[in-house]
Amino acid sequence: xxxxxxRDFLGLSFKAGAATMVTGMVAPSVGxxxxxxxxxxxxxxxxxxxxxxxxxxxxxxxxANHKFDSQLAKGVADVNNMNPRPDxxxxxxxxxxxxxxxxxxKGKRILDKLKVPYKVIPGEHDYYLDMGKAWRGxxxxxxxxxxxxxxxxxxxxxxxxxDFWTLKGLTPEERMSYMxxxxxxxxxxxxVHEEQLAWLAADVKNISPDTPVIIMTHSPLWDxxxxxxxxxxxxxxxxxxxxxxxxxxxxxxxxxxxVYNQIGNIVSSGLMSTSWPWPYPPVQLPYPDIKMNRVDxxxxxxxxxxxAVMLKENFDGVMQYRxxxxxxxxxxxxxxxxx
Amino acid sequence: MKSTHLIGKISVxxxxxxxxxxxxxxxxxxxxxxxxxxxxxxxxxxxxxxAVKKGDDLWHSGALGTNGLGCANCHPDAAATNPHTWPKYQxxxxxxxxxxxxxxxxxxxxxQGKPLALDSTEMVAMEAYATYMHRGIAIAPxxxxxxxxxxxxxxxxxxxxxxxxx
Numbered sequence: 236x237x238x239x240x241x242r243d244f245l246g247l248s249f250k251a252g253a254a255t256m257v258t259g260m261v262a263p264s265v266g267x268x269x270x271x272x273x274x275x276x277x278x279x280x281x282x283x284x285x286x287x288x289x290x291x292x293x294x295x296x297x298x299a300n301h302k303f304d305s306q307l308a309k310g311v312a313d314v315n316n317m318n319p320r321p322d323x324x325x326x327x328x329x330x331x332x333x334x335x336x337x338x339x340x341k342g343k344r345i346l347d348k349l350k351v352p353y354k355v356i357p358g359e360h361d362y363y364l365d366m367g368k369a370w371r372g373x374x375x376x377x378x379x380x381x382x383x384x385x386x387x388x389x390x391x392x393x394x395x396x397x398d399f400w401t402l403k404g405l406t407p408e409e410r411m412s413y414m415x416x417x418x419x420x421x422x423x424x425x426x427v428h429e430e431q432l433a434w435l436a437a438d439v440k441n442i443s444p445d446t447p448v449i450i451m452t453h454s455p456l457w458d459x460x461x462x463x464x465x466x467x468x469x470x471x472x473x474x475x476x477x478x479x480x481x482x483x484x485x486x487x488x489x490x491x492x493x494v495y496n497q498i499g500n501i502v503s504s505g506l507m508s509t510s511w512p513w514p515y516p517p518v519q520l521p522y523p524d525i526k527m528n529r530v531d532x533x534x535x536x537x538x539x540x541x542x543a544v545m546l547k548e549n550f551d552g553v554m555q556y557r558x559x560x561x562x563x564x565x566x567x568x569x570x571x572x573x574x
Numbered sequence: 575m576k577s578t579h580l581i582g583k584i585s586v587x588x589x590x591x592x593x594x595x596x597x598x599x600x601x602x603x604x605x606x607x608x609x610x611x612x613x614x615x616x617x618x619x620x621x622x623x624x625a626v627k628k629g630d631d632l633w634h635s636g637a638l639g640t641n642g643l644g645c646a647n648c649h650p651d652a653a654a655t656n657p658h659t660w661p662k663y664q665x666x667x668x669x670x671x672x673x674x675x676x677x678x679x680x681x682x683x684x685x686q687g688k689p690l691a692l693d694s695t696e697m698v699a700m701e702a703y704a705t706y707m708h709r710g711i712a713i714a715p716x717x718x719x720x721x722x723x724x725x726x727x728x729x730x731x732x733x734x735x736x737x738x739x740x
Contacts, residue, residue, distance in 0.1 A: 296642040332642065416634060417650040420729050462726050463650055511647055514654035514721040529720045532648070532684060533666040 279447045279481045279550040282385030288314040288351075289542040291327035291488035292508030294360060297337040302535060303510045306559075307345050310509045310541040313557055315350050317543055322383065323351050327488030327506055328358025328394070328453035334411050336369040343373050354379070358453040358488060359394040359425070359464075363414040364407050367392075378431050380438050386447045386546065389438065391431055393452035393467045393487075396423040417463045417513075424461060424468040425454050432469060436476050447550040448483045455487045455505060457498050460516035465490055474501060482550055484574050492538070493556055493568055495525040502574045504554050512538025525572055527563055536560050544574065622702065625695075626732050629703025632696055639685025645677070645700070648684070651731055652704040654721045662716040673701055706732050 293307035314324055326346065331338030339361060346353055355374045357367055367377060377392035399422055400410040413419050427435075439448070450456070456473055459465035467473070477483050478500060485503040491513035494505035512530045520526060530538035536559035543555040552574035558564050610618060632638060634646045649655055660673040666683070667675055674697055678689035690697045707723055724731075 298642055301641060416646065418646070418726070418731070513648070513650070516653070517721060517723050517725045529718075531665070532680065535684070 278445065280385060280443070280445045281548050282447055282546060282550055284545075284547050285384050286317070286319055286321045286543055286545045288317060288321040288324045289327065289486060289506055289544065290314065290324060290346075290509060291506045292329040292358065292491055292510055293342055293345075294329055294332045294508070294510035295338045295342050296332050297335050297341070303332075304341065304345065306509045306536065306539060307342065308348070309536070309559060310539075311345055311348050313541045313559075315348070321351055321543060324349050324353035325388075325390070325451050325486070326353055326355040327451055327486065328356050329360040329488060329508075329510075330355070330358075330370075332360050333415060334361055334364030334369070339369055339373055354381070354388075354390060356390040356451055356453060357392055357394065359414045362392075362394060364411040378427075378434060386449055386550070387439070387442055389435070389448065389450040391427050391435065391450065391452050391473075393427050393454045393456075394425045394464075395428045395431075396425055399423055424466065425464045426467055426469040427452070427473065428469065432472050432476065435473065439476065439480075442480075444479045445481050447546075448477060448480045450477065450483060450485050452485070452487050454489045455494075455496075455503060456485050456501065457496050457503060459490070459494065459496075460518050463513075463516060465516060474498060477501065484544075484552060486544075486554075493525060493527045493564070493572075494520065495522045495572060497521075502552075504572065504574060506542055507538065507540045507556060507558065509539050509541075524565075524567055526565070526568070527558075528565060530563065531560075534560055538563050545571075623733060625699045625702040626706045627703075627730075628695075629699035629701070630730060630732075632700050633703055638681050638690075639687035641686045643685050645680060645685075649704075651723055651726050652707040653723045655704045655708075655723075656717070656719050656721070657701070657705040657708045658711045658713050659715060659717045659719055673704065677701070677704075703732075 290307070290310045293303055293310075295301065295303050295307065314321065324346075330342035330346075346355075357370050357374075357377050361367070361370045371377065378390060380387060380389045382388070396414075399413070403421075405413070413422055442448075450473075452467060454464055454467045456467050456470040458470075480500060483501045485501050486506060487503070488506050488508070490505040491508040491511060492505055492515065493507060494515075496503040507527070512527065515526065527538050538558070538560070540556060540558035540560075540563070542557060544552055545555065546552045553571040554574050555571045556564055556568055609615075632645075633649070633652065634644055636642050636644050638644065645652075655673065655676075657673050660676070661670050663670050664676060664679075666679055674692050677697065677700055678692070681687045682689050707726075709724060711724065
């Protein structure tokens with residue numbers, strides 16, 4: 236049995252940000268949109284089965300004893316009580332609400348109570364007060380990859396927007412207040428941008444196509460509801476870079492809800508928050524049966540929770556949504572969503 | 575008893591006048607009152623949009639509560655407010671209530687703030703915003719709906735000359 240310490244874990248991420256390789260922008264192809272082969276035909280390398288946990292979107296405020304503090308703590312406690320114990324925890328962004336160092340520090344204090352190592356990516360709420368400075372000081376690189384028991388795991392910063400603030404003469408606080416709105420119509424579409432695309436291309440260049448891959452971003456890697464940035468504008472390029480792999484699991488925060496999609500070789504799974512649930516946008520879901528029940532606004536824990544992903548030897552996976560409230564999920568989702 | 579009777583009598587009289595007016599209308603282009611001029615209509619529309627904008631600002635403000643939260647935390651674009659389904663029985667209200675009652679419940683409970691007067695300009699503005707974001711949707715009192723908002727493609731979701739986010 237491998238001993239897996241926090242130091243080892245952090246050491247795995249040193250590839251982050253090292254690449255400066257220049258690649259051209261890859262145009263989205265029909266194949267990446269329509270899918271080639273399909274997920275079901277995957278025949279990945281065998282892995283050592285393991286479980287990992289996911290938490291996301293705690294949106295902590297710099298207010299003492301705020302209810303969101305205890306809701307994140309509840310998620311942490313749930314992860315610590317998981318049986319079997321997860322190998323690690325992934326956190327998919329938005330630790331804080333308005334990017335204040337105090338919010339991020341509070342989040343780190345609560346997350347540090349996890350009994351297993353954790354890896355984080357930023358969300359827009361963590362980032363736009365100081366352009367990620369405080370976040371990077373606490374959590375390191377905003378994009379990284381690591382290998383664990385035969386799986387290649389990638390985290391990327393998908394909340395980058397072109398500069399909309401300089402011309403308007405906005406202060407950092409004003410910039411943050413714009414970005415904090417889900418409906419911000421001045422902020423532009425989020426993406427990972429060219430530098431990270433080049434990094435990703437270099438990161439997976441020498442990895443064989445039968446390697447199981449997991450990618451975590453804050454926003455979905457498909458066009459769900461662009462109005463609320465339930466999208467990543469350069470996701471087609473990401474999907475192109477990852478298309479050589481037999482099977483990729485994409486997990487994302489930001490949507491504060493159960494949602495599922497398949498695009499080509501990628502299965503995509505949205506996550507519940509620990510702060511508040513978001514309504515489903517006024518569009519048709521690609522998989523309408525995989526969703527949460529209507530939430531009760533009088534139950535402050537309804538529609539929220541933690542997650543466990545269980546991976547088998549053949550890289551079949553199950554996403555277990557561990558809702559805080561007993562009746563938040565329909566039975567088919569309660570049983571676990573196949574990844 | 576006597577006053578009830580009196581009220582009943584008055585309404586009968588009013589109804590009678592309405593019926594007489596209805597007879598006057600029909601084939602002739604006779605109006606009880608002239609429609610507003612184009613510029614008056616524009617002024618009235620602008621007043622409504624100003625109320626919608628004020629409602630949008632309040633909706634996205636943390637000032638209504640005490641814990642930093644605003645309506646928009648859970649209801650972006652006024653989603654899942656379903657103005658077309660009110661009045662209805664709402665479990666948390668424990669009665670048949672209106673959208674304004676529910677807005678006040680949200681201010682008092684999740685936002686931990688002080689409820690507004692139901693007829694305040696602030697409350698009317700928030701109702702105007704939420705309703706405008708559901709324009710064109712059929713009225714369906716009591717309908718059990720999770721989210722029936724109008725899809726928004728750009729801008730704040732309503733006409734405005736303001737380029738700012740707020």
